[in-house]
Amino acid sequence: MNTSRRHTFIWALSALVVLAIAWALYAHWPAMAHKDRPLGMGGRAEPVAAVAVVPQDVPVYIDALGTVTPTQSVTVITQVDGILASVDFKEGQQVRKGQVIARIDDRALKAQLAQAKGVLAHDQAVLSNAQRDLARYRELIKAGSISQQTLDTQISTVAQQLGTVAADQGSVQNLEVQLSYCTITSPVDGIVGLRQVDPGNYVTTASTSAIAVITQMKPATVVFAVPEDYLGAINQARAAGAVSVLAYDRNKQNLLGSGQLLALDNQVDTSTGTIKVKAQFNDAEHVLFPNQFVNARLKAQTLDQVPVVPTRAIQHGSQGDFVFVVAGSKASLRNVKSGPSVGDVTAILDASVKPGEQVITEGADKLDNGSAIKVVAQ
The missing domain is CATH 1.20.5 (Single alpha-helices involved in coiled-coils or other helix-helix interfaces)
Structure with missing residues (x-):
């Protein structure tokens, strides 16, 4: 066992x-x-594509999500009670300041105005008679035909009648103003929205329903928020001159308009750590609409003649960004400090690469520092 x-x-x-x-x-x-194996991964020279480093002006942008706001937005409501007689606009129509957009039945107010004018004419006649009596009393007092009390009473009568006439004139003016409110005009140049009240409805000043909303979109404005860390850069840009702002669509593909920085808010929002910025677009009224979301790009500065490389040439590693530079028949790994991008190129902020050197844009994923390479496309 x-x-x-x-x-x-x-x-x-x-x-x-x-x-x-x-x-x-x-x-x-x-x-x-x-x-x-010889140098080069795979034991042979790797085919690569390379592009020369060139100097270029690179704008530095601050990107933010913004909202289009109209220059003015006016909610048109009635200032008198009455029947809405007519609506004199088409929905979505461009209207001018002072253009009639609606009318309210004014017959009752016209009758009240006529009555007030009649009262005014009556009281003016009474005043005129009292003034003539006062003139006669002033002559009679010199001859001793009347007492001083009679003269004083007539002076008071004229003053009272003057007050009555002034009140009548105020009533007439008030009714004329009320009558003018029956013809509703546009207070601004802009685009009128959808009709919210139809003719024939009784409208009152206490009603919350607007007859129309008119937005002035020339010039259009965009409001967006940027982190407070950018305040210094924005203020420096403003001190140097006009600051340009671009508005792109939601996908950042189509440029909707070019404008300029108009104003900064007067305080930072402590809950978000951002500050609101307003930009003005003079020639974008037909592509920017109120409450539309856009991607705003504020140009903070321009880097003058810095080396740029294709963005696809930049690799990302644990030690930071790097590129492969063509060094004869080998690839040389260079650590770089990447800057802002514009289009399909990225600025290099340090002296790691120089204009004229070639960086590898294709085939870099198979390379290591010192790998044998063969440039097949430039």
């Missing part, structure tokens, strides 16, 4: 030794094969 167990143990030990030798040969074989 002991002999059988001993033979089994020997066989098991032998099998383990064989497996260990086989594993060691398997693990050691790639290293031996790699040791015999």
